[in-house]
Amino acid sequence: MRTVKQVSDLTGVSVRALHYYDEIGLLKPNKITDVGYRLYDDEAIKTLQQILFFKEIDIPLKEVKEIMSSQYFDKVEALKNQKKLLILKRKRLDELIELINKTIEGESTINFKEFDMSEYFNVLEEFKKDHKNKIIKIYGNAERYDELIEKVKSSEEKIAKMAIKQYGTIEKFAKAIKTNFSSDILSLGEKFDIYKNDCLKEKHPKLKELYRKLVEDLSKNPSSKELQEIAREITDISKKDYEIFYMDTGDDNWYSMVQNYLVNPIWIKNIDEKYGDGAGKFIGQTLEIYLGDKKPKINILHEKLVSDLSRDCSSKEVQSIVEEIDNEMKKSNEFYKIDNGERYFDYMAELYLSNSTYIKVTDKKYGDGTSKFIGEAFKFYFDSNNL
Known part of the structure; x- marks a missing residue:
């Protein structure tokens, strides 16, 4: 066992600093003698070394304490x-x-x-x-x-x-x-995970019953009255029992969840492994049919933007749609406390015009030439508003 003075001489950490570490609970002595001397064993010296490593990479002492006292600390x-x-x-x-x-x-x-x-x-x-x-x-x-x-x-x-x-x-x-x-966008992902986890592990009794009933026969028509009634119940319960779907942006979040069944390969694989091949997309198709035209406004505006590629990208008609997209994005960013940057449309225009992945995905979704059209429309909008 070493006294506080001996530890100070060994490590170069001042006696005052060691006393402070004790006060804040960062490094407690192993023993305090009857006359008040602090004593430290070899394990405490190793802990002190760990603390000094954290200090060297500029982590505040308060955060060092939180990290080292965490159940995850290794x-x-x-x-x-x-x-x-x-x-x-x-x-x-x-x-x-x-x-x-x-x-x-x-x-x-x-x-x-x-x-x-x-x-x-x-x-x-x-x-x-x-x-x-x-x-x-x-x-x-x-x-x-x-x-x-x-x-x-x-x-x-x-x-x-x-x-x-x-x-x-x-x-x-x-x-x-x-x-x-x-921002709130990170917690949004966590809320989605709660629903997904409950679905996969069947933690919600009623949803468990409904999803199993829905996939009993994958040869059925997803638009049938029977399956659409199940889709209605799933939708209503999900929107009632899960915050992600009843918050202010709940309808848009439910739309995203339905899309997971249709386009997210990882989620589709998880569902297929649970209910059988093809179950993921079958559920997605059934829920999407019930969802109808209840798409997020931003999706509707993008579809409206590319509905006629023969239009002039700089026309008042096209630019008014881009302005609506901009306003809708600003509302979303304000809600989730996100900063997309003052040059966002200029940046996105370049992606739509020159990024091969963006062009391929956009043209596949909306039709050949749409990526170029969106890019030019965004570019004109940005330039016009930043003269």
Whole structure:
């Protein structure tokens, strides 16, 4: 056992700091003698080392305490992640030192690549520190999230160009990402997961009965009166018992859930494994028929936009539809507290006009030439409103 003075001499951490760690419950001594001396064993010294690693990657003490006291905390896993982050930090410092040396040697350069994305990366790291449990829930473990950050770093130049195109500056992009991380859109996914989990594990007795009844015979006509009555009951119960479907955007969320049965390969596979091949799309078709034309307004507006590709993209008629799309998106962004950037339509226009994936998906959904039409309409709208 070591006294607080001995621990201070060994680690370089001041006695005052060790007393403070004790006060806030971050590092408690193993024993306090009758005369008030704090004593620490080897395990406590290892814990202190872990704390210092966290401090080295700029995590506040309050958050270090939360992380280390979490039921998910794994010392070995934490050390692996800390090592990765320290290596990245060292690489960053090496780049800055190299830039300084070039400047000292008189090399004139206007290359600010070393600074471009640092604020954005800081946001990603902050999110990890602030939402440890959420990251584990979304990615499975913190290591996968670190891999995502490293992947992003490897595409730094590409992402920087995208960020400037959509948000104007890296600073605005980083601020928007921070806003979006704290938005309601993440909790929306969790609410969807609650419904999906209940369906797969049949936790809702009535829905269990209805879904099983619906897939008893997949050869039946999804539009039959019998199946449409089941679809009505499923819809009504889902909208009554699950927040995701009775909140202000509930109808739009239910539409998205129905689409999951039709186009989401992972969800379709899960349903087919549970009820039999073809069950996923069968359920989707049945629910979609009952849903009728109750599509989200944003979907209706996009269909309206591409209903006649012979129109002039710059015409008042087409531009008024794009303006409606813009207004509808602003309402949604305000509701979920999302920042899409001041140059969003310029960014989207480029995707519709030049991104092969966007073009393929859009043209398959609406017909050949629609991606180009939407892109040109969006581009004209943005340019007209940013003269």
